[in-house]
Amino acid sequence: MSPLRGISVRYTLFIASILLAAMGLVLLLAGYFVFEGTNSLRADLTESFSSVQIGHDIDALRASGAYLGDRLFDPLYALDVSALNEEIARIESWLSPDSVLILDADGGVVTDGTRENPEHGRRYPLPGDLSPGAPLVETVPSGRLVYFTIGYGEAIIGYARIALSNARNRVLLQAMHTRVAGAWQSFVRRFVSIAWISVLVTVVVSLLIGWRLSVSLSRPLRDMNRVVEQYAAGNLEHKLPERSHDELGRLARSLNQMASQQERARDQLMLLANYDNLTRLPNRHLFYDRLRLAIAKAKRGRCQVALFFLDLDRFKEINDALGHDVGDELLSGVAARLSAIVRDTDTLARMGGDEFTLIVEGILDDRPLHSIARKMIDAFGPPFAIAGRQLVVSVSIGIAIYPHDAERLETLIKHADTAMYAAKALGPGHFRFFTRELQEIAHRRLALAHVLRRAVDRHELDDRAS
């Protein structure tokens, strides 16, 4: 069967596909909103930065103006142009203005920060509302003009005029744009990387979840399939685990119950097929089986098997006289007594009617066999109390030994039977071992019977002789 046709694979792919689609949709939507949100944030960020920067610049300029107004007092008061130029250089490196002018109290240029100082002496108009500690920021087309006083307390000894162009803001904004663009590119790269990772994770997670769900569904079915195959092969001992209370659990319990019933029925059948219904001893069929096994084992182990053939004496008379019920009860009693004598490893069987057999394995000589035979005969000593009667019955036993007397099963049985008839000939309650002489007698008897039967058939016998 193709792996793709397996139910677990199909379920895995099916569930994984659904999960993948669902998670992919969620990721797609999330990604879209994040991407679009961040994209629109770029413009907001730049605009916000610009307004914040301008506001910050103006605040910083006002604060700077107040600070510089104090700081420039000493050098302007001392007309230390070198020091003023150094201060201007610092301001230029700090604010990157277009120009910085230090003006005297009349608005005349003291220095513009250069050694050449070409603006020196030129007068500049000053805002009328300029006061100490309150720098003014004027917005002009080219940018902004910052004015502040230079003085000590309320005494004003000069002014500073700082021209700031929009170019600085443009540069800052351009830098901001560049950085935002760089950050955006970086974000996009990370976003794409995260998207790929998310797809991979989603696929893996979907497959794992699908596989897990599939396993939870298909494993019981697979177990059931395996167990049912075992049932079909006759092995009913296997049982399904009853893990859940769902449909699969109920199905497993039903299958287990069915298997148990089948097992019981099979056991019953086995009992009927192999055991005698009356005495519960192995029947002829099982006897043959056991004897076959015993012979095979003895053959491998180079040891002997003794077969006892037992036949009750006078049973037919009792059966005819007292009825089958009494006969059956007597047979049950006999079986019970014999069972009490024999070892668990020996096989006592009922061959039919009043005939029993005993298979004794692992014997080395025939001395124990005498003892067993004697015990069985002695077991019939006490009468059987049946239906208010004390019934006395005896048994005749013939014994044949594999491989001494026969190597084949049928021959061994026949020889044990022959020995049993020889024991009967000795009278009730005797046993005999099979011998070659018994075989010859049996042959002769058989031949005589054959001759006599043929003579009868041919009417060659004289009526007087009968």
Add this chain to the structure above:
Amino acid sequence: MRPILPIALVLCCAVWSVAACAEASFRLGVINERPDRPSDALKQYGPLNDYLSRRLAERDILVGDLFIGQDLDEMAAAIERGEVDALAEGVMPTLSIRRRSGTILPTLLLWRKGQRQYHAVFFARRDSAIQGLQDLRGRRIVFESPRSTSAYFLPLASMRAQGLHLTPSGAPSSDPARVRYLFAGSELNQAYWVQAGRADAGAFNNGDWERIPASVRQELRIFGRTRSVLRWLLSFSTGLDVRIREAVIRVFLDMPEEAEGRVALEAAARIARIERLTDADRADLDYWSDVLGRLDRPDDAD
């Protein structure tokens, strides 16, 4: 044989120790033109000292950190203690230290701002009545700083030679003919102060006259000048090992020939050329040393 190895090791260590102790070293000193900002001196002379470190290391001479003196006294003391081996300074500070301790030997002439030698010019407002040094009596003249050669020593010496007596501005004096003097801190400020009327006259390097703003210069005029003096000197401590001194002189003389050296010299004090002092130069220095000696004597009119 066994004792030989430890003995050899001990000997090696001893030889190494002696060699380490005797390692040649050199330290350059400068006087900070802006005592309030030591970083200025580092910015100016740091590259020069780094250059010397690299070049003298090739001759196994270790160059120490730059010594930045705050004034003449500190520098003179450092030279006397042997902490400074060479001094780059103007003529008057150099001669002042030489006169004080005799432990310094002017050796190299450094061209600075394109000048081998220079003189000081006296200037006043164009509309001023001052026509010569004698017209300075009872007036105020602005110098750069007490350490300046061209903007203090040279004009001071010239004025004293002309029989003028000077008194710091603000100091009490009963003689109204005394010339009052004050310091502006920079040549640029001198020009602005005279132009703004804070002082009646000023005096500084003739090169600086060309560098002041045209708008200011056009309101000023020159009314006198001094004798010329060598521009800048490199002097060695008399205690410095001759081998080290000659090695340093060689490096200095070669500096203008190398791009890296030129950059360091330009950063240091806009030095473009370096040459050994001639006999005439030494005679000139002796002349100025005598003048300095006379300046050191108290102004008898004070």
